[in-house]
Amino acid sequence: DAKTTQPPSMDCAEGRAANLPCNHSTISGNEYVYWYRQIHSQGPQYIIHGLKNNETNEMASLIITEDRKSSTLILPHATLRDTAVYYCIVLWYSGGTSYGKLTFGQGTILTVHP
Amino acid sequence: NAGVTQTPKFQVLKTGQSMTLQCAQDMNHNSMYWYRQDPGMGLRLIYYSASEGTTDKGEVPNGYNVSRLNKREFSLRLESAAPSQTSVYFCASSDRFYGYTFGSGTRLTVV
Numbered sequence: 001d002a003k004t005t006q007p008p009s010m011d012c013a014e015g016r017a018a019n020l021p022c023n024h025s026t027i028s029g030n031e032y033v034y035w036y037r038q039i040h041s042q043g044p045q046y047i048i049h050g051l052k053n054n055e056t057n058e059m060a061s062l063i064i065t066e067d068r069k070s071s072t073l074i075l076p077h078a079t080l081r082d083t084a085v086y087y088c089i090v091l092w093y094s095g096g097t098s099y100g101k102l103t104f105g106q107g108t109i110l111t112v113h114p
Numbered sequence: 115n116a117g118v119t120q121t122p123k124f125q126v127l128k129t130g131q132s133m134t135l136q137c138a139q140d141m142n143h144n145s146m147y148w149y150r151q152d153p154g155m156g157l158r159l160i161y162y163s164a165s166e167g168t169t170d171k172g173e174v175p176n177g178y179n180v181s182r183l184n185k186r187e188f189s190l191r192l193e194s195a196a197p198s199q200t201s202v203y204f205c206a207s208s209d210r211f212y213g214y215t216f217g218s219g220t221r222l223t224v225v
Binding site (some may be wrong): 034042043044045046049087101102104106107 | 147173214
């Protein structure tokens, strides 16, 4: 699986958009970009994923560059509850099965300030 | 819908004791995983089961064994606990379209 690079920490003001970058320059054609977050010591929580097109759900938006070498997770209106460690992970799936091993790096510690 | 359930939530063991961490999912996922997380670190994969009847080693398998009992259940066994195995253990299951779902963790201390 491709390796990812994220900044170790970021700050954001409450109510503003939080833009979290991720570099994955060695990504291959059948690898997806996934984002997870971990709040305090809870289990990681799925946020969003995409292959090549931009994606949006009720939690966030994912912008993937055309060459797929980097992506940005956008939390449109950050709240204090969004303070967490955010992990960008590249994952390969085998055919139609659900096989794929998540490999966690250090992630980005996002701190949302009042 | 409970998702992924782990038991116990907390456990203290003496060095050399054995125990089994239980994990069950009710989402009909094929794949299941065991991770450990040490303080200030990311999660590291111990073992995984791509489908019922198969298991494979992850990044840090030494000192652990697993059993995929059926599609729902995946257990992690420590045969002879060591202080280095003090950690938080997370079980997860995965679906291609909705990613991984994690349990709430088991906090294990080996003294």
